[in-house]
Amino acid sequence: MVDQTATHVQTTSDTENAGDFKIKDHVVICNWTSKADVIVKQLHDESVRDKRPIIVVTEHPEDVPRSNQKEYRGLLIVGGDPADREILKRADLYTAQTAIILADETDSVNADSKSILIQLAIDSINPNVHTIVELVKSSSEMYFKYTHVNEIICLEQLAEKLLSQAALTPGLSEVYMNLLTQSLDTNEIYLEELPKSFVGISYAEAEQKIIAIQDKDIILIGWASETAKQADGRAVLSSKGDLIMNKELIINPRSSVNGPKSKNYRFKEGDALFVISFEQPRLKEYFNGA
């Protein structure tokens, strides 16, 4: 494990946005909490093929365990306030693939406010980085509408939904835990790029083709397609005049109806498939050129 703390001295100053490590497509974790250990282990689980380096940005670098476990290989630390632009730049945020903002568990009252500040700092450096925010209170969600956050995981909402559904459907919590745990022994939901040979075929036909794979256990459950964001029936444009694209998710499409989002839907280029599988299925290896 490489350990870089607040005392780490930046050795490169060739570009304005260069960070301490000069790496790219990595994951930046803002704030370290007792649960962040699970994230590191999940992201570096043996079932993950493309393991990405992780940079932790925290005011308390001493809390990050100095572990010899193999999941901790490739974990780098930048000490400092994650809401500080300069500190985030040191974590190579400009070239990062994903940023995770964890709720500060030492200050649960102001945790969401701190997360908003970090999000704003990230937006000011690299608005294109895929950002995932852990929120404590659902009432804070509205403030993130004005940021470039991609996914919000609200613990309060999640608890309410899981508790109520598990009470009505016995065994459900175990199914969700199975789907959420990254390992070779459990299933996860994967977003798979559409194989070229699937363009033009229907969802129902794709379902049959995927089930026919013998040496992989894969279940197709839906698809995502990109659509232009609309308001009042008109396309929404960005400040530069570009179309703003939204991903529309269809899970468990219907076969009893004949609509455009039913099982008769014919895939087009750019669509992606949601599948349940024990490991990344890599459908392209099976179907491209078939």
Place this chain on the structure above:
Amino acid sequence: MDFNYNVKKKWFGFWQKYKLKTHLRIASKLLLIFFVIWIIGSLLTILSQWAFTEHFAGTPFQLKYLKYFWPVIIELVSGYDINISLNMVSDILAVMVVITGLVIFAVFTGQIVSMFIHMLQRIDHFPEKPSQFAFRRPVLICGINNKFHNIIGELRRNPLTQDREIVVIHPQADEFTIAAKEQRPLYKDVWYVKGDPGDRDLLAGVIGSTESAAIILAAESDDQPGNRYADAPAIETAMAIEGYCENTHTVLELLDERNIPHLKHTKINEWISILEYGIRLVAQATLQHGMGRVFHHLLGNGRQPETTPLSRIHFSFVPLSIQGLTYRDLRSRLLENTDSDVTLIGFARHVPQDVLDQLDVDQGNSPYFKQLNPVNRICIHCSRPVSDQDPLGRVQRKCGLCINLEKQKNPRAGNSWHFPADTRLGPKDKLIYLAAEEMDFTYI
């Protein structure tokens, strides 16, 4: 039967809402006092008329004196003095009877007024569960925290609970009000019971006559994170419910996942440590961008086009008509069926407790093995058939040769057992599937 049940529920609900039992008890006491005063007042009047009226003095007692019962009741109920000549002592008695009557009637009228004032004051509160009526399949919410109102909303929006009563149990349950007026429809059939949810006497009156479910919410605590004892009250409540009625499906909210190992050998059915789920969801969303939204969909919080209603994960028993079919056969039939709006994702295998004991398998507190995405009996590495299986009929995803090779490289490599897709489904097994609503599968 449902009509009778609903009528009885409404009647007992009305009875409880207006506190008719209490009011009737008070009214009956007042009537008794009223009756006693009437008898005593009348007898004293008769005695005073006989003893102190001049033209009656020294004459023997006569039955005609019983007429004084009438003026006394008139004085008692109305304070009106009827024109019967009385002596001075009787007049004093009459005044006392009139005053007593006024007080009793004031109390009686006050009772009726207080009943309506109480009703108006509690218009934004939940009704109290009728003590004389047992709900059939209630969902209990034990404890109140900041998630409480949204959980009621979630339960009410779910088609599975639309006809089930929700009972909130908490020592201050009578103080909690409906969140907002526009949300009032969501609170239909939500009742409260005031008291400690771990109290057996209280549970006896609340737990349903057939099947109940209980959500035990963690107590709100100002403690710093890391205090594992913050879960103690909720765990105690869950254990009390299981101790009273094992058939109740208990779902416990945990604040500290370090308590999970303690629960594995209790009868508590499910526990949710939200940090554990949340953090795994963050990890999944990092590995697969957009996965947060997929889980939001599955949990009923997403948006889909109107033609595609939101799907959730459901469990259903295998109906008689398809028992004995393999999971694979059933999946093929569903794919061919154009009326089926279901995606089968697995099954839950029921294994009787005696079999588990015999095989020395610790399955915790559920007789079900949940198998998502049942596997093919083909090695994922070399595509050779996998023949070995455990006593429960489960197989591994790799052949013996590949497992041995893997163990040489990594002795700690684990290879878990999974039910294969050719497992025949029995009557107690359940299907796990994605659908907008619970299905019975009899149409296949």
